[in-house]
Amino acid sequence: MEAESATVIISLDKHEMQVADWIAALPLDALRHWHTPRIDISLVTNNRPASLHRLLSSLQKAHYFGDEVPLYLNLEQTADSVTQRLASDFDWPYGSVTVRHRIVLGGLMPSIVESWYPASNDTYGVFLEDDVEVSPMFYGWLKMTILYYRYSMAMRDRSTRLFGVSLYQQKFFELRPEGRQPFDAHVLFESLALDPTLPYLSQIPCSWGAAYFPEVWREFHLYLALRLSEMAVPIADQIVPEIRSNKWPQSWKKYIIELIYLRGYVMLYPNYANYSSLSTNHVEKGTHIKDAVVSKTRAQYEVPLMTRQESLLALPSGRLPSYETLPIIDLWGMVATDDDIIERGWQSAALLDSCPVPFRLDVHPSYNARELLCAKDYERVNRYVDTQPLAGSIKDIQRRREKEAQQILRDREAQANARITAALAQAEAAAQGDMRERPMMVPHPDHGSEHADGPRAAVLRQPGETVEAHREEQEELARAANAAEQRQTPHIIEKYTPRQPPLVEQGDNDDDADVVDVDSSEQEEASPLDLDADSEGEVISDIFESARSRAKVQEIEEDQDSADGSDGVDDAGGVEEEVGGRFIPKDRREPLGWEMEGEAADQE
Structure with missing residues (x-):
């Protein structure tokens, strides 16, 4: 400016x-x-060479008052050879000429909108179709x-x-x-x-x-x-x-x-x-x-x-x-x-x-x-x-969008059916003994010890159906899976090895302190287990009772020469028991830790 x-x-x-x-x-x-x-002139033409010639002639006869006026000729993809030759041979004495030819049929929307773009806020665009005369x-x-x-x-x-x-x-x-x-x-x-x-x-x-x-x-x-x-x-x-x-x-x-x-x-x-x-x-x-x-x-x-x-x-x-x-x-x-x-x-x-x-x-x-x-x-x-998406009326656009939505629903339904089929095959394999579901370890309420739950049958249902509609089928599937697993596992309960750390208890005199290992040879001399027991749970409970009855624990006082003189005594002056590196209040019974060996552990 x-x-x-x-x-x-x-x-x-x-x-x-x-x-x-x-x-x-x-x-x-x-x-x-x-x-x-600066005023740019943008012409849009397709296959009307006579109309284009009339427009170009009227532009040549106009007065431009000493200005340089750029001219842009925009040819559609379907422009005929006569139109293309007329555009390429046109003589424009008032400025530059730019000829553009589309390679993709655009229609009037992109042909007009994309034919010109301002270079600055002082550039103005004149749009003329070939059936216009100036x-x-x-x-x-x-x-x-x-x-x-x-x-x-x-x-x-x-x-x-x-x-x-x-x-x-x-x-x-x-x-x-x-x-x-x-x-x-x-x-x-x-x-x-x-x-x-x-x-x-x-x-x-x-x-x-x-x-x-x-x-x-x-x-x-x-x-x-x-x-x-x-x-x-x-x-x-x-x-x-x-x-x-x-x-x-x-x-x-x-x-x-x-x-x-x-x-x-x-x-x-x-x-x-x-x-x-x-x-x-x-x-x-x-x-x-x-x-x-x-x-x-x-x-x-x-x-x-x-x-x-x-x-x-x-x-x-x-x-x-x-x-x-x-x-x-x-x-x-x-x-x-x-x-x-x-x-x-x-x-x-x-x-x-x-x-x-x-x-x-x-x-x-x-x-x-x-x-x-x-x-x-x-x-x-x-x-x-990327291209013009508006092929047709508004009703055509709405119908096309409805078809796209229906296709999305069909794809989602096919994916859901595929997942259901895979789950049914997995459940059937588990029922036949070809595949066993891994037991889930859940926390026990006492001190975080863990117990193994039995195998669980998969809960399957069709889309739109409730769990209650298939409850009997689910229970039957679970019973079949449990029975198949029991047949696969030998009914042998192997020796349980109780794992009890030394029990330390505060005695009356430091000289009377003693340590007794509950894993003594006396427990190893226990009578053999009855394999004809009514249930596996009864056998396990017998083992626990015998282990508790034969464990001899002697009272001892805590070593006063330990590194921390306050170990074993809480703030209130109460006495604690140290088991496996942790302290337990005396008035609280320490549960027996245990582990199973052999296939019995897997069975449990």
């Missing part, structure tokens, strides 16, 4: 002097930025309005919600729920006691020739990426209530209308007499237009193009009006105020329950779509789409 005090040189050709009267109507602070904005004065209209509303000191802070400048003058409103409705701004403004040729602001984005501002177009790119990824809102959800564009899932206009509605953005429209416009649409057969509707709708949408003999200053007071005096038309063709459309969008954003939007009219928009769509479903974070 040039300094405010710098001298600005504007170079014009002779044939442009007669159509450059609008330059004198601009304020000086706007003229100082004459070379600051006026020789189209560039002068864009240059005049951008300089005045974007770079003059009086207007730059007031027009922060202006997202573009249209070349086309509207004759119909297409967004009302009941369908297309005729619109005449001249008649409307006369009824409001306004000048009938007053330019106006509208929330409707123009796709038949318009310049889009860099901040909003950059925000739209992010908004569209978030919207298609469904990170915050499902793609089938309606953001704008009661509007016809909700039925256009394949159109980029559906999503930019959502952004415009939520933010309260507006576009500047020309309103010259007799519908004189800076661009027109010839409504030719293409992606969204069929043969049957071409002849019927062409007369409705074609408008006359402004000629060189007409002046861009054919405006009220001979100059562009102040921004705050421009009337505003909302998405439904109704007159509104700036506060109305901003508050309406803020309320709808709050209903989304996605992100809190600060409602302050005196704050400029941040142009950050993440303020409108915040990721709430964390399973879908960073799940941006």
Whole structure:
């Protein structure tokens, strides 16, 4: 951006002097930025070489007032050879030419949205489809309005919600729920006691020739990426209530209308007499237009193009009006105020329950779509789409999502059935003795000693069924497993070796201290066990009783020469017993530790 005090040189050709009267109507602070904005032209074409030739010819005949204007030719994958040759051989004397050819069929959404991206906040993009034709004065209209509303000191802070400048003058409103409705701004403004040729602001984005501002177009790119990824809102959800564009899932206009509605953005429209416009649409057969509707709708949408003999200053007071005096038309063709459309969008954003939007009219928009769509479903974070997922209507999208959900349920059911089958096979093998479940060691309530529980049968049930419905089958399965395990194990109880550490007890005299090992030879001379005992539990209890009865424990006093003189005596003066390196209160019986040897241990 040039300094405010710098001298600005504007170079014009002779044939442009007669159509450059609008330059004198601009304020000086706007003229100082004459070379600051750069206007890029982006053309989108497919397989209509005659239409493309007409558009390129109209661009060559336009006046650019000494500016360098980059031109981008975007060819669809299905572009025919004539279209490709016409694009590659085109001579553009006003700047650089860039030809791009898609390798994947994108459709109108990516073809338009991806055809241009701003290099800076002083770069503006003009989008033209090949069935559009421009006026020789189209560039002068864009240059005049951008300089005045974007770079003059009086207007730059007031027009922060202006997202573009249209070349086309509207004759119909297409967004009302009941369908297309005729619109005449001249008649409307006369009824409001306004000048009938007053330019106006509208929330409707123009796709038949318009310049889009860099901040909003950059925000739209992010908004569209978030919207298609469904990170915050499902793609089938309606953001704008009661509007016809909700039925256009394949159109980029559906999503930019959502952004415009939520933010309260507006576009500047020309309103010259007799519908004189800076661009027109010839409504030719293409992606969204069929043969049957071409002849019927062409007369409705074609408008006359402004000629060189007409002046861009054919405006009220001979100059562009102040921004705050421009009337505003909302998405439904109704007159509104700036506060109305901003508050309406803020309320709808709050209903989304996605992100809190600060409602302050005196704050400029941040142009950050993440303020409108915040990721709430964390399973879908960073799940941006690779290609266009919107093949079909909203009903087709909903049906496809239902099929995906059903497939997920089928996959989960198959995984559950596989786990149930494996568990049944394991239980059957255990019942046949081919596989024994390892006993689970559970803590005993006395001093953490452990006992082995018997084998447990697996508890199996089908999905949706209760345990009570299979209780008898489970009990039978458990009994069969226990019986099979008992048959596999010989009914022999081998010798138990009690493991009792020396018992130390406080005696009356230190000289009487003695130590008696309960693992004495007297226990080894015990009578052999009766193998015909009624149960294994009775044999074990007999062993315990005989071990307790034959254990001879003599009382001794604690050695007074030990390293810690307080060992064996608690704080209250009570006497403790030391067993296996730990002290036990005297009034508490020490349980016998024991272990089994041989297969009897496994059986237990």
